Amino acid sequence: MSSLTLRCRGPSGQATVTVDAASSIADFLALLAEKTGVPAACIEILSGFPPKQIQVPAEGAVSALGLANGDTLTVRQGAAPPPPPAASQQPQVAPSAPAASPAAAGAAAAAAGALDGAAGFADMDEDEMLARAIAASLEQQPQPGPASASAAGAAAGGSGRPGPAATPRPPAAAAASAAAAAPSGGAPRSVSNAPAGGPAPASMPVAGGDGSCVVRRVIDSDNSCLFNAVGYVMEGSRSTAARLRRVVADAVRSDPFTFNEGFLGKPLDGYCDWIQQSDKWGGAIELFILAQHYRREIAAFDIRTKRCDVYGQDKGYADRVLLIYDGLHYDALAVAAFEGAPEELDVTCFEARSGGGAAIMAAAEKLVAATNAARQFTDTANFTLRCGVCQIGLKGEKEAVEHAKATGHSNFAEY
Template sequence: MSLTLRCRGPNGQCTLSGVDTGMSIQAFLEMLSEKTGVSSGVIEILTGFPPKAIQVPQDGTVFSLALANGDTLTVRQSSTATTTATATAPQAAPSGSAVGAVSTSGTHTQDVPQGSADSTAATLYGDLPYVDEDEMLARAIAASLEGAAAPAAGPIALPAGRSSQQQLQQRRGPEEGEVSARTVSNAPAGGGPAPQSVLVPGGDGSCVVRRVIDSDNSCLFNAVGYVMERSRTKADDLRKVVAQVVASDPVTFNDSFLGKEVNEYCSWIQQKNNWGGAIELFILAQHYGREIAAFDIQTKRCDVYGQDKGYEDRALLIYDGLHYDAMAVAAFEGASEELDVTMFCPRCRDGEAIMAAAEELVAAAHAARQFSDTANFRLRCGVCQIGLKGEKEAVEHAKATGHSNFAEF
């Protein structure tokens, strides 16, 4: 089995493709060293949100690290190595020694670390949506493919307007009152759409259904608004909530954590064109006192925000690489949204059945390729017409040339 992993380190970010789970630990560390510039003998690997150090044995294979396809790795020099480097050459950790722990579950708890601002920044560097210009450019490129106004991206920003992809009516937003599936350009020809609902086992006809949210750069906030308050127009209010929480706790949400100065972030997140991500989901789960489970179609991974807080209820979101929709439990196939149930107890028998149906719905969307593979999709620069593969090449091209008009083909 091979994995595709996203990696961040001192040399920037990269994608590791074709990582064989049978690869030796030493070969994997050498690969990471080549990509990140950190010596293989002193590498520390963190994953998850917040990033936590994982156990890296001296022997064994990548399989023993329990990594999942699509995981983001933060690579840095271990703090132990830093304190001993002046006295001795770096040594590999002894067999069986641990530098942390890794969860083997496919469902990942999402939380923000406790402790000092400095330790928070060190732990979280490079794994948040607002960290660097490359990430912001990638979001701007993704937003241009949505045919919407692009978020700010340092010195380069993509203009609003209709992209070639939008003109072809690919990946468009829903019309007024429409609840059908969003069309994605990388679905296989003739493959047919994935089901928009899946029956809940033992649910007497009830089903988990995907509820479409407009593609307007506020989909995360409006999806949360739907599952929490049954409203698709809560984005402005929820952006303000996030800003207020961040402003009230500048120790946890410090400049390093946010990737920008606190006051700047609070202004930035309240602008309609800027996207939300892990930080906002974490804050909104606490705001409502309920868990938010966010499924990623491409990896079929489920990240649960607020899972360790003792909240009784859970709500469901689904993410296709560019866009969030809501999920709900409908009373029966084709039932009106007025009958939707968007909260359930995840640890009771009915809740387990709902989660099973949600996982099946996500698996069906994955099989139909109803996701945007931002690492591998084909793009064309609208200025010089050069072909590019994935957001990484597009970001590099945008930074080198200043060209900022891309379309998928």
């Protein structure tokens, strides 16, 4: 097989990549660096379950790595290689990381860690452990004032969003949505430790659109925001989660070659049962499948990185829909006929490669950039937490999950 489709998880999220088996190792590492945010010179690759490190030669082709189509790779940052002797006298400059990929969710950091955990965590996958740790950190935060952008904003579900339509989100549900990746099943709020940059606009005009504008349509935070956001942009309904979960499970069962255990991160039957549970969240795999189900591209914007991943882009689909992700939660993006227009007039599907489609994408990008400037996202990698049991200070999701696995503690608070 000359082409490999691989699911890659890195510190800044996860992505699906396609690479030619004859490509050079150097080109493959450069692609992984672009997708995961880990400098190519520092990349370590793990595969299998539990993940084991792959020895990557300095030269050769991707085929030498022994990868199979559908494999899941965990990419983490190791030590940079030592400089060549001739350069030993020169000052060394640490390589800068490329732009982070979306998603949010950073489950890769947990996946790369040990999988043996304390009682209460041993039977969970790394995504669920991450979600519960974050949920605990957000659960008991006080409601912020209108100008505040804190962890409580992430828990509340409407904090920092313009307009009265922002509905509160149950904190545990919000965090549970975070776990799966680029673009996972949750939605964003600001849990960064930097001050908010001011309110984000409620909409962004579409150039040449005669008053039309791209707007954010809020989806309930009930662990199914990804599925209901897709339902809104595809069908105009926020009540599609149960049916779309079945669609995903049926697609996986019908193609066990593509959706093998390596690709899914768990056995096929176990995944199909898991994804149909209403308290489980979706991510990149589910967006990949739903794009093919509807035969439309799904463009998912990540607020923190301002990146847009387009699912189904290689299938030749003419139409595109838009989602927006804030690190914990998905909402829908739509084109409103005019500022303040009722949802009944929304247009959610458009021709991606038309002039009008380009104008819609440009407006969406500006709205995402403005929302990023207002810091309306959850930076799960960098927020500071304290364990409520032993009072130890922790930074970000990685340390929270590692601490939870090592101790069984799951009571966290932001500080």
